Amino acid sequence: MLLETRALTASYGQFRALFGVDITVAAGECVAIIGANGAGKSTLMRSITGVIRNEPGMVLHRGEPIGALSSAEVMKRGIAMVPEGRKLFPSLTVEENLLIGGQMRKVPGPWNLDAVYELFPILRERRNNSGTALSGGQQQMVAIGRALMSNPELLLCDEISLGLAPVVIRDIYAALPKVRAGGAAIVVVEQDIGKALAVADRVYCMMEGRVTLTAKAADVSRQQIHAAYFGEAA
Amino acid sequence: MYKLTTRTRAGTATAIAVLVLILAGLALPAVASRGAIQDLFFILTMLTLAQLWNLLAGYGGLVSVGQQAFVGIGAYAMFAGVILLGWNPVWAILLGGLAALVLAIPTAFFAFRLQGAYFAIGTWVIAEVTRLLIAQWKTLGGGTGTSLPREATSNILGTDLIRALFGVREAAARDILAYWLALLLVVVVTGGIYWLQRSRLGLALAAVRDNVEAARSVGVDAGRLKWAVFLIAAVATGLTGALIFLQTARISPDAAFAVTDWTAYVIFIVVIGGIGTIEGPIVGVIVFFVLRSALADYGSWYLMTLGLIAIAVMLFAPKGLWGLISARSGLHLFPVRRRLAGPKIEGGN
Amino acid sequence: MWLDTLVQGILLGGLYALFAAGLSLVFGIMRLVNLAHGDLIVFAAYLVLIGVTLFGLSPWLAALLAMPVMFAFGWLLQTAVLNRVLGKDILPPLLVTFGLSVVLQNGLLEGFSADSRRIPAGSLEGASLDLGLVTVGVMPLLTFASAIAAIVALNALFYHTALGRAFRATSDDVVTAGLMGIEPKRIFAIATGIAMVVVTLAALYLGMRANFDPSIGPARLIYAFEAVIIGGLGSLWGTLAGGVIIGVAQTFGAAVNPEWQILAGHIAFLAVMLLKPRGLFPRAVD
Numbered sequence: 001m002l003l004e005t006r007a008l009t010a011s012y013g014q015f016r017a018l019f020g021v022d023i024t025v026a027a028g029e030c031v032a033i034i035g036a037n038g039a040g041k042s043t044l045m046r047s048i049t050g051v052i053r054n055e056p057g058m059v060l061h062r063g064e065p066i067g068a069l070s071s072a073e074v075m076k077r078g079i080a081m082v083p084e085g086r087k088l089f090p091s092l093t094v095e096e097n098l099l100i101g102g103q104m105r106k107v108p109g110p111w112n113l114d115a116v117y118e119l120f121p122i123l124r125e126r127r128n129n130s131g132t133a134l135s136g137g138q139q140q141m142v143a144i145g146r147a148l149m150s151n152p153e154l155l156l157c158d159e160i161s162l163g164l165a166p167v168v169i170r171d172i173y174a175a176l177p178k179v180r181a182g183g184a185a186i187v188v189v190e191q192d193i194g195k196a197l198a199v200a201d202r203v204y205c206m207m208e209g210r211v212t213l214t215a216k217a218a219d220v221s222r223q224q225i226h227a228a229y230f231g232e233a234a
Numbered sequence: 235m236y237k238l239t240t241r242t243r244a245g246t247a248t249a250i251a252v253l254v255l256i257l258a259g260l261a262l263p264a265v266a267s268r269g270a271i272q273d274l275f276f277i278l279t280m281l282t283l284a285q286l287w288n289l290l291a292g293y294g295g296l297v298s299v300g301q302q303a304f305v306g307i308g309a310y311a312m313f314a315g316v317i318l319l320g321w322n323p324v325w326a327i328l329l330g331g332l333a334a335l336v337l338a339i340p341t342a343f344f345a346f347r348l349q350g351a352y353f354a355i356g357t358w359v360i361a362e363v364t365r366l367l368i369a370q371w372k373t374l375g376g377g378t379g380t381s382l383p384r385e386a387t388s389n390i391l392g393t394d395l396i397r398a399l400f401g402v403r404e405a406a407a408r409d410i411l412a413y414w415l416a417l418l419l420v421v422v423v424t425g426g427i428y429w430l431q432r433s434r435l436g437l438a439l440a441a442v443r444d445n446v447e448a449a450r451s452v453g454v455d456a457g458r459l460k461w462a463v464f465l466i467a468a469v470a471t472g473l474t475g476a477l478i479f480l481q482t483a484r485i486s487p488d489a490a491f492a493v494t495d496w497t498a499y500v501i502f503i504v505v506i507g508g509i510g511t512i513e514g515p516i517v518g519v520i521v522f523f524v525l526r527s528a529l530a531d532y533g534s535w536y537l538m539t540l541g542l543i544a545i546a547v548m549l550f551a552p553k554g555l556w557g558l559i560s561a562r563s564g565l566h567l568f569p570v571r572r573r574l575a576g577p578k579i580e581g582g583n
Numbered sequence: 584m585w586l587d588t589l590v591q592g593i594l595l596g597g598l599y600a601l602f603a604a605g606l607s608l609v610f611g612i613m614r615l616v617n618l619a620h621g622d623l624i625v626f627a628a629y630l631v632l633i634g635v636t637l638f639g640l641s642p643w644l645a646a647l648l649a650m651p652v653m654f655a656f657g658w659l660l661q662t663a664v665l666n667r668v669l670g671k672d673i674l675p676p677l678l679v680t681f682g683l684s685v686v687l688q689n690g691l692l693e694g695f696s697a698d699s700r701r702i703p704a705g706s707l708e709g710a711s712l713d714l715g716l717v718t719v720g721v722m723p724l725l726t727f728a729s730a731i732a733a734i735v736a737l738n739a740l741f742y743h744t745a746l747g748r749a750f751r752a753t754s755d756d757v758v759t760a761g762l763m764g765i766e767p768k769r770i771f772a773i774a775t776g777i778a779m780v781v782v783t784l785a786a787l788y789l790g791m792r793a794n795f796d797p798s799i800g801p802a803r804l805i806y807a808f809e810a811v812i813i814g815g816l817g818s819l820w821g822t823l824a825g826g827v828i829i830g831v832a833q834t835f836g837a838a839v840n841p842e843w844q845i846l847a848g849h850i851a852f853l854a855v856m857l858l859k860p861r862g863l864f865p866r867a868v869d
Contacts, residue, residue, distance in 0.1 A: 051758055071761030080762075087759040091751040100752050103745045104764030150764065297674055299618075299681075344853065347860045350673045351616035355808045356856065359849050362805065366846040493801065498685055505678050534689035541685035548679045549667055 002027045002185055003048070003079070003154055004060040008067075010040075010047050017043040019209045025154060030176070030186040032200035032217065034193050036229060040209040041189045042084055045158045049081045050074040076105050080152035084159045084189075086143040088131035095127040097142050102149030109151025110182040116145035119175055137168035144175065154185045161192050173199060193225060207231050245569040259417050263400055263410040271406075271413050275481060277523050278416040282423050282474045283496060284503040284515035286467045289427050291501075292510035293439050294463040297350075300357030301471055302497050303341065303364045304334040306490035308472030309479035310368055316386045318373065323382065324391040327415070327476040334472020335465060337364065342464045346457070358493070365491035379486025387483050412481040419477065423470050428512055428568055439463065494537075502544045508554025512568040517556045588838045589831060590717045596810075596830030597727030598792065600823040601785040602803050603810035604733050605778035611817035612754045612774045613669060618680040621804030622687035623779065627653050627786035628795055629695055632702050642702050646787040650780045657779030661772040669771070684800065691797035702790035726788045730826070733781055734819045740777075741819075750774060754817065802845075809852040815862030824863060828855065 003025040010018040018040050025031050035041050046052045048059055049071050056065035061077050075081070080101070088097050098116055117124040120141040126134060131142055140160055147155055157176075161169040169192070176186060176199050190196035197203060197217050205213035205228035213220070213228030263271055283301070290296040311333030315326030341360050348356045369377040388404055396407040430436050442456045475496070479485050489495075499522065507518025522540070529536035551558050560566065606620045617623075627649060634645025664683075668675035710721040741747040753760040753770045760767055789795055789803070809829055814821025829848040836847020855863065 049762060051761070070766065071758070072764045072766045075762060075764040083759060083762060087756060087762075089752045089755040089759070091755050092748060096748055096751075099745070100748050100763050100765075103748070146763070291674065297677055344857065348856065351610075351614070351677070352812060352860075354616065354618075354677060355805070355812065359805060359809065359852060363846060363849045363853070366842075366849070370842065494685075498681065501678060501681060502685075505682075509674070534692040538686050538689040538693070541682040541689070544682040545664065545679050545686070548675050548682070549664065552675060 001025070001060070002029075002062060003187075004063075005044070005048065006058055006060065008044070008047055008054065008058045010043050010052050010054060017209055018047065021206070021209070021211055023204055023211065025185050025187055027153065028180065028183065028185050029202065030180060030188070030200050032196035032203045033187060033189045033206060034191065034196050034203060034225070034229065035206035036191065038208075039206040041206055042158060043209075044206070045081065045084075045156055045187075045189060048074070049079065049156065072104065075150065078105070078107070078150070078153035080147035080150050080155055082140075082143045082147045082155065082157045082160055084162065086136075086139045088134075088139055088142055088146075090130060090132045092131060093128050094123055094131055094134065094142055097131045098123075098145050098149055101146035102151070105150040107151050111148040111151050113149075116148060119148075119178060120145060135168075137164050137172065140164065140168075140172055141175075144172070144179075148179065148182075148184075152184055154187065155179060156187045156189070158189045159191065160188070161190065161195055169195065193229070205229055242566060242569045244565055244567055248567040256417070256421060260414065263396075263413065268402075268406045268409060271409050272481075273523070275409065275413045275416050277519055278413070278420045279474055279478050280499065280503060280522065281515055281519045282416070282420045283471060283500045284507070284519055285420070285423050285427055285512070286471050286474070287497075287500045288504045288509060288511075288515050289430075289463060290467050292504065292514075293427075293431065293436075294460060294467075295442070296460060296464060297354045298345075298357040299354045299493070299497055299501075300341075300345075300359070300361035301467075301500065302491045302493050302495070303337060303357070303361035304468045304471035305475030305478070305496040306361070306368065306487070307337045307364060308334045308475035309485055309490045310371075310374060311472070312476035312480060313374055313380065313382065313485050316382055317380070322389070322391045323386055323480050324411075324415075327473060327480060330476025331469045331473040334468045334475070337472075338465050338468030341468070342461055346460060346464075361491060361493070365487050368491070369487040375486070377487060379484065379489070381485075382480075382483040390480075408483075409481065412477060415477055415480075419470070419474060424512060426466075431512075435459070435462075499540075502540050504554075505544050506547050506554055508556030508560075510553075511556055511560075513560070513566075514554050514556040517559070518554070521555065587717045588834050590719060591723070592831030592834035593827050594719060594723035594727045594830070595834060596823070596827030597723070597730040598785075598788055598826070599806045599810050599829050600730040600826030601726065601733060601781070601788060603807035603814075603822045603826055604730070604737060604819060605781035605785070606804075606807045607811045607814070607817070607819055607822040608737060608781070609775055609778045610811055612750050613771050614673070615665060615669060615771075616673065616677050616680065618677060618804065619684040619687055619800075620680075620782070620807060621802065622684045622691075622800030624782050624786045624789055624803050625795060625797060625800045626687055626691060627779070627783045628702065628790040629691060629700075631783070631787055631790055632700055635702055642704055642787060642791060645702075646783055649786075650783045653779035653783045654776040657775040657777075657782075658772045661775035662768070665775065666768045666771060684804075688797050688800060695797060697796055697798070699794035699796050700790070701794050702787065704791040707791070722788075722792055726792065729784060729788065730823060733784060734823055737777075737781070737819055746773070806848065809848070812862055813852060813855045815865035818862075818864040821862060821864035828852075 001024050005021055005023050007020040007022065008018055009020055021044060033041050047054050050069050050073065051071055054067040056068040059067035061079065066074055066077065092100065098113060122138060123141055123145060126138065131139065134142065160172055173195055179186060188196055188199060200217045203215055203217050203220060204211050205225060207228065213224060215224065287301055290298050308330030312323065312326040312330040315321040315329040316323050345353050345356045374380050387408060390408060390411060392411050393404065393407040396410050397404065400410065438459055442459055479490060503518035503522050504515050506521055507516065508514030525540060526536060529539060547554055602624060606617060609615050609617055630649045630652065631642060631645045634640045634648055635642055664679060665676060668679050707722055711718050712721055712724060741750060749765050749770055752763065753765060753767050757767045806829060810822050810825035813825030813828055828851055832851035833844045833848040837844035
């Protein structure tokens with residue numbers, strides 16, 4: 001298994017955010033994690049990427065424990081993150097933002113500056129702009145491109161549609177199949193159920209720090225999701 | 235019946251012990267040697283400065299590296315009162331507090347525009363500027379400094395009484411008077427800070443230190459609170475400075491505005507003892523004095539040791555020695571935490 | 584006469600910019616307030632002095648050899664001590680570096696006594712250059728040129744290398760930098776190491792231009808800090824401007840009355856702070 005969490009728990013001080021979460025992601029797979037605000041999705045991402053450190057065995061990469069590694073160590077194993085809120089570096093230009101994504105992990109793969117510019121042509125025009133001078137959608141493209149620059153095995157996308165106009169969301173989601181074609185597995189964390197189901201093979205629904213539904217994206221019914229998402233009887 | 239209280243058994247015991255200690259301290263000159271009184275004077279004044287810096291940094295979040303400005307200006311104002319105005323030195327001490335207040339207002343106006351590290355350096359620069367300006371004051375000796383005139387030191391308020399009471403010489407009587415005033419100052423300052431912490435103002439202060447925005451949103455005026463704390467600390471630091479140099483009777487800009495003596499030592503005392511508590515500076519000043527006595531013959535090794543201990547404390551026990559003691563034993567001699575007191579609640583956990 | 588004072592002041596500003604460049608670098612990247620910076624300059628000056636007096640090296644070679652030593656020292660200091668106390672609260676690093684300042688000062692006092700020392704600079708001492716309108720000392724001119732060279736080099740590193748990119752990214756956002764595979768603590772250690780290399784250069788000129796003793800560190804720290812703050816957080820050219828402002832204020836103050844030299848520099852700083860509390864050319868956001 002490419003990535004696995006086993007009975008993953010996490011807390012902020014006294015407040016417990018995750019209560020034993022088990023998810024798996026196979027190589028090349030696209031998995032959606034959906035849930036309302038505060039369901040624990042972002043905490044799950046932060047735990048996987050080492051922003052929150054856990055016990056080693058709670059997160060496994062190809063069967064090896066990585067739960068206690070730092071963000072940098074996790075990233076160097078090929079798990080790249082598109083953080084919630086884009087988080088571009090304001091002191092860096094667009095191109096520098098892209099370059100920094102790949103400079104600490106240099107492995108052969110489909111992604112480089114040219115490939116990213118081909119995926120998002122507008123970025124080539126804006127390459128010398130400050131990252132923060134871009135529109136929200138363009139910033140999101142930079143954030144995705146930045147993560148791709150390391151040629152990851154697994155791309156984690158945290159709320160990439162948040163705050164964007166529908167037409168922009170469509171453009172960004174259109175890029176994900178191309179990312180998969182490059183061989184990377186993808187995890188999309190979303191509040192937008194429709195978008196998530198459209199791209200994913202499988203879906204996990206979370207509520208109050210627990211996984212409440214695991215299903216194939218093609219089979220799942222609206223009622224099932226509704227129940228898992230809001231905790232109401234189907 | 236439930237009520238919020240800060241009272242604990244250890245707290246009550248402390249109150250009694252403190253009272254006994256104060257009374258013993260007052261009576262001490264009857265039996266103690268002049269050297270012991272001088273040592274105690276040193277300890278008490280350093281403790282006062284430490285409590286005041288702790289009030290600024292530990293409670294108020296105002297990390298000043300420029301408190302020597304107020305020690306110096308207080309001391310010089312006292313000298314000016316005696317030499318230029320012919321005041322009795324004891325009353326001139328009050329002039330020291332006033333001068334510190336006058337300096338503190340523009341200082342605060344300037345320094346509060348600066349954040350964090352900028353604030354620290356800003357206060358330091360103001361202290362330097364004050365030192366350099368005072369060094370231009372030729373009437374008070376300029377850069378080399380001056381001494382209190384003999385007719386003033388031989389004639390300090392209350393020394394006659396002390397001489398009669400303990401049968402000591404004039405110089406020793408001056409030490410005893412200074413010691414009593416230091417005792418008064420440390421009790422008032424420590425008591426004042428303790429009272430402040432237990433009052434609503436203290437709660438507001440803690441809120442501001444933890445989160446200025448949040449405190450503002452619940453109606454705490456952080457700006458006014460910082461002003462109040464800064465000015466109070468400045469006045470008391472000025473009084474302490476005046477008292478210290480009343481006892482030495484000799485002053486120079488380098489001594490009165492010494493960053494090592496009045497800020498470095500003081501910071502070390504607070505850090506080693508435990509920042510943000512009343513007990514911390516008390517523990518710190520004891521450690522400081524013991525180290526000073528033990529390493530007195532080794533010159534600069536003493537300061538090096540002090541610096542190394544302070545670094546080690548910050549690295550391994552950021553809450554200081556008192557933090558360690560308190561965590562082990564759960565002891566709070568000066569309880570400030572509000573607890574719910576009343577019959578035990580059944581069924582809870 | 585006034586032109587001469589102005590030129591001397593600008594050149595003096597070069598020295599202060601050298602004092603400040605390392606501080607600016609560290610402050611800009613990790614918001615670390617290193618109160619021991621001045622003492623580290625003095626420490627490096629003694630290191631160069633040892634090279635010159637004990638091994639008979641030329642000051643330039645001694646400084647060149649001291650640079651890697653100081654880099655290692657900075658790297659170690661950051662890794663072993665400062666990284667442990669960096670955080671949201673500015674108090675712990677402030678207090679630790681304050682402790683370090685006292686330790687360094689007294690360690691140097693123990694090792695080298697309180698006597699004034701000077702790094703012998705041979706024929707350069709007192710040499711001057713006639714530029715027509717003004718005559719300037721070769722040493723101040725070299726100092727100023729070195730300050731510019733150091734800033735150009737640091738800026739090249741900052742804006743044209745992968746390491747510099749990592750510096751800026753870490754300065755912007757430590758958590759996201761980690762997600763890019765950057766270990767912020769390693770970046771901090773390298774930054775402090777580089778700052779110590781600049782400190783060594785500053786120390787060379789400090790020691791060649793005038794006498795020094797273990798106690799003069801804190802005053803250099805204040806000048807350096809004033810230059811950094813006047814210039815604005817994270818801008819090295821701003822730091823040079825800050826150094827020049829203090830230098831010019833000091834020479835003009837001294838021209839009026841020698842006792843006002845230091846005072847005039849501080850007052851210039853206070854004036855700038857009153858008008859522009861974030862400095863003249865702020866780059867990064869706090």
